[in-house]
Amino acid sequence: MYLHIIGSGAGGSPGSKRWRAANLLETDGGLVVVDCGVGCHYRLSDRGLLTEIDYVFVTHSHMDHFLGLPEALFQAHIEGRRKRLVVVAPKIVARTIEAASPHLLKNINYQLEIRPAAPGPLLELSGLRVEAAQACHHTAEEAYAYRVESGASLVFTGDTSPNCEPVRRLSRGVDVLVHEATCNEQNAGVCSKYGHTTTLQAIAEADAVGARLLVLTHIDEGFNPTVHKDVERTGRKDVIVAEDNMWLRI
Template sequence: MELLFLGTGAGVPAKLRNVTSIALKLLEERGAVWLFDCGEATQHQILHTSLKPRRIEKIFITHLHGDHIYGLPGLLGSRSFQGGESELTVYGPKGIKEYIEVSLSVSRTHLQYPLEVKEIGEGAIFEDDGFIVEAMALDHALPTFGYRVVEKDKPGVLQVDRLRENGVPPGPLYKKLKAGETVTLEDGMEIDGMEFLGPSIPGRVVTILGDTRVCSAAVELGKDADVLVHEATFNRDQVEMAREYFHSTTKQAGETALQAGAKRLFLTHISSRYAKESWGELEKEAREVFPETYMANDFMEYIIPVKK
């Protein structure tokens, strides 16, 4: 599980920061990539990485402001030309379905893969054997969601030494035992796989917020998260401006991470008014509240460690 920041700027593209898009790479977990927002030129940003558009399985849109969706029609079309054949699902607020359908229809873009668009509300919007994705409404100028990705706990490590001591030879039976099944040996002895598994491995939690003012939903989504990605459009002194434009400051992002009990905070959606020389100071402002804060930059990658 790995985060790849494709765009970390706010509002309009800048020389050093493109507009918002974040990839959650789940290549080991499910051989796929999930994309969060798709601002203008996201597919150009992808060209500078090892990410393959055909691997993108799901796209989660936080809200319908242009800096979060203007790259979506182009990426959907390019995925066809680049060998994408597997189904792709787009999740987002009401209006995302019309936006995609009109964009593809007017441009006469024909996709070579199944596309499903789901307009969401609050609550669990996706669940399978490995993951749950939950959404909650944030406080922005138009309907906006934050997403909480929860990896389900995994079975513990199979205790091979104990199995050998009990006369279970290595082989196909180990796979069944690893799955917690009960197997019968040639001598009739039954072995319960659950009795030979170590402690379960806790799943990881990744929270990616859309644009927002300070709100309780952001804290709830980020509760005990291994990683919290929070916008920080303004510096700590511009509280009133942040409120007026429905955004957050660096300090407010740090306070949200602290209240949520998150383990690590990444600041993103940085206004172009802040030159590169000031990025360290922005990071410092949040770190004074929440020490495990890191300023996200375009193409930054972070591997989310497995819990022990």
């Protein structure tokens, strides 16, 4: 399984060099996108993947996590997509796509299936299994973390507060934990207010669940400008700071 970090940023930093949240997984059961923030369709299109993606999972309804999805759906049509695409998302995301692009859903040349996200198993195929748990992100109507298994295992927390028991249960013994790190410790109050996690809190979460590798993402460069230095100070070799266009073999 391969992980491609398409966008490693958060929504609150205008001018950030990090694109909004988006990830791609190459699995034995197909190509999986988790979140699709603004601009994700450009990088997917550049790699010729918009016509090849099999599944899209959206963690929650905040715009930095799904606003690129309507563009991706339409651009896939423009590029000649014919194969079915399954989108799994909170109900409000599905309603937003349908309200914003009613013509899109009627005129695309491929089958688009939108399923509601919910806690529990969502997909079980040969070579690919996906399970969801409720994340602790109180500023969103629905928020989910996703565990993907395809040989190895990986969890995307999406946006979440620390000490979130459903996310911890989902993440037990995971090979790779992709955890948000919106703030540094100096801005921990901001994270607490809006349901996010700091760098050191994310490291503690990885330790609590026994993750083999931690990938820090959803980094707000305004509230977490010290993420690299903070990780270096820990001396940890099992913690990686995500960067846009980073590839990892899992």
